[in-house]
Amino acid sequence: MTAPWAVVTGASSGIGLAIAEHLLKDGHRVAAWARRGDRLTELVERYGAEQIRMFQVDVRDAAAVQAAVAELTRDGAEIGLLVNNAGLSLGLGPLDEGDTGDWHTMVQTNIEGLLACTHAVMPGMRAAGRGHIVNIGSLAAEFPFLGGNVYAGTKAFVHHLTANLRVDLHGSGVRVTCVAPGMVRSEFAVVRFGGDQELADALYEGIQPLTPADVADAVVWAHRCPPNVNVNHIELMSLDQPYGLSLSRRKDAR
Numbered sequence: 001m002t003a004p005w006a007v008v009t010g011a012s013s014g015i016g017l018a019i020a021e022h023l024l025k026d027g028h029r030v031a032a033w034a035r036r037g038d039r040l041t042e043l044v045e046r047y048g049a050e051q052i053r054m055f056q057v058d059v060r061d062a063a064a065v066q067a068a069v070a071e072l073t074r075d076g077a078e079i080g081l082l083v084n085n086a087g088l089s090l091g092l093g094p095l096d097e098g099d100t101g102d103w104h105t106m107v108q109t110n111i112e113g114l115l116a117c118t119h120a121v122m123p124g125m126r127a128a129g130r131g132h133i134v135n136i137g138s139l140a141a142e143f144p145f146l147g148g149n150v151y152a153g154t155k156a157f158v159h160h161l162t163a164n165l166r167v168d169l170h171g172s173g174v175r176v177t178c179v180a181p182g183m184v185r186s187e188f189a190v191v192r193f194g195g196d197q198e199l200a201d202a203l204y205e206g207i208q209p210l211t212p213a214d215v216a217d218a219v220v221w222a223h224r225c226p227p228n229v230n231v232n233h234i235e236l237m238s239l240d241q242p243y244g245l246s247l248s249r250r251k252d253a254r
């Protein structure tokens, strides 16, 4: 019997990449999902096709998500871990200045994409009587910050869904965890600021944010706990970050 796969969505950068690498170093077989195939190819070249498979998947495309799960499990292989990490924040201002296209992208990725991946993977885990779903939430789900509106709402959904999934999966042997970081230095801010690297760099001036590896450590720790232990929720943040994301502290960052 082959070892189960760990599916990591959004494995092409930041937290997802760090989680994929931590799991690979921990001996897991990893299925790395993202839209940017060139990034995933580099990962496969680094770790070898035995240990890692890449899937160029947009999580907003539910049919593509189903097809990727079917392909991965075609030979009867199990998915032992799903890390729902793919996500993004777009836009800076208050809701009335928001762009409806940005809202749709966030809702489709952070909520509907996560649902599509979970829906595709859950039946196999239930049938196997084991498995672990880790959802990457955010401190933004709990503490408001200027410009957080829709993004924070999508992450609040992730937190509540995680708790509800535990109820849905009660008695199935499948564990469900939410890992909710504060500020992490990744490509997240560059994406949020529309590609403006300078503005993204300014956000971290004078503070030491979490690294993607810090979050990956938390995910791997939760997964390593014995199968009778469900780690419900992990909140972690930089020592330099007060509660709330403080994005209003600089005028040029609004």
Ligand code: NDP
Binding pocket: 009, 010, 011, 012, 013, 014, 015, 016, 033, 034, 035, 036, 037, 039, 057, 058, 059, 060, 085, 086, 087, 088, 089, 109, 113, 136, 137, 138, 139, 180, 181, 182, 183, 184, 185, 186, 187, 188, 189, 191, 212
């Ligand atoms: P990055 O921008 O570095 O990584 C985001 C990842 O999501 C990329 O791999 C990207 O891959 C992937 N992604 C985005 N949209 C899609 C899509 N439609 N389909 C498939 N993959 C997609 O940011 P982070 O690593 O920081 O973010 C990872 C998660 O952590 C997100 O859910 C974010 O909300 C959460 N988070 C981040 C915090 C931070 O401060 N950085 C704080 C709290 C939570 P590609 O573009 O190749 O598709």
